[in-house]
Amino acid sequence: MLINRMLHLGEDECVFLAEESLEDLIWLPVTRNIVAEAGSFDRAIAVNDRSLALHSEPQDLWILLTDLYSESRPVMELIKGMDCERVDADEDELFQAIVECLSVSLMEGIFCDGCAESGTVHHPADRISRLESMLKELLEDLLDDGSRLLEVGCGSGTGTMVLRKLGTDPWAMDVDRCEVCQGLRAGALDPFRTFVLDARLLPRFFSTESFDAVIGFMVGLIDDSNWHIWRDIIVKSSSLARSTLLYTVYSKREAERIADLLGGLGWKGSLIDNSSSIAVYDQWVYLGRRS
Secondary structure: OHHHHHOOOOOOOOEEEOOOOOOHHHHOHHHHHHHHOHHHOOEEEEEOOOEEEEEEOOOOEEEEEEOOOOOOOHHHHHHHOOOOEEEOOOHHHHHHHHHHHHHHHHHOOOOOOOOOOOOOOOOOHHHHHHHHHHHHHHOHHHOOOOOOEEEEOOOOOHHHHHHHHOOOOOEEEEOOHHHHHHHHHHOOOOOOOEEEOOHHHHHHOOOOOOEEEEEEOOOOOOOOOOHHHHHHHHHHHHOOEEEEEEEEEOOHHHHHHHHHHHHOOOEEEEEEEOOOOOOOOOOEEEEEEEO
16 A cells, blocks of 8 residues: 555555544544554654554554644644654655545445445446547547546546546545445546545645646536535535536536536636437536636
C-alpha cells in the first residue's frame, strides 16, 4: 500500500487509519481517544507535522492519525512532545494514501457488520455508449491532456468507467458507501482515487479551483422539496472547478435550476438536449465554462 511505502514499512505490515471516514477526519472522534493513550504504543513515525503512525506491539499493527483536515490540532500537539522517527510527504500523496486505506477497509468489510448488497453491479452498455459520445463532443479539450477531474456522485462507477476509457484519471466520490464499495469491488472505481463523502464537505479537503473540471452524472432528482440541499451540493462542488462544469440530469427543469444558480456565480452555461426515447439517464446536460 502507498502508506507503507510512505512510512518506509514492509508491505506485510498492517496499517489502519484511526478514523472510519474522511468526514471523521474533520471531527476526530477516535483520534482524540488514541492521543490520550499514546504512551501505550512502542514506536512512532511522524509524517510532516500533523500526521502520526503509532505501532502497537500486542496487536502488531500501525494506526495512522492525522488532524490535517480538522480545525483542532491534537496530533500536531502530540508530535511536538514526542521523540519519534520522521518522514516527509507531499500532502497530495498523503491524501491519496488515506483514500487507499479507506477504500481497502471498505472493500474488506471492516466498516460493515454484514453486506446487504448482492449480485453483480450493472453498468448499462447503452448508457456507457451515450456518455462516451457526449463527452467526446463536449469535453474534447479536457480529454487526453492530463487535466485534473473530479466526479461527484459517482455511484458504482458507470460514468467513471467512461472517463477512464477516454484517457482521463478522475477522482471520484459519492456519499453512498455501499455503492462505492460495489464499484470498487467490481473494478469500476480506483481505490487510489475514490472516496466516500458528503459533497458539501469537499472544500474541507480541496482548495478552490483545485480541479480543471467538476463533473456529475445524473445529479438529483431535484425538486422544490430538496432544492436547498442540491443547491448547496452544486455550489460547494462547483467551487472546486477552475474552468469547466458538466452536470447531467433527467429533466430540462432541473438543468435550468442549475444554470440559473451557477449563472449567478459567474459561470457561462449552456443547456444541451441529450434526450432519447430509449434512455432514461442523462437526458439534459448543463455545460458551464468560467466566464
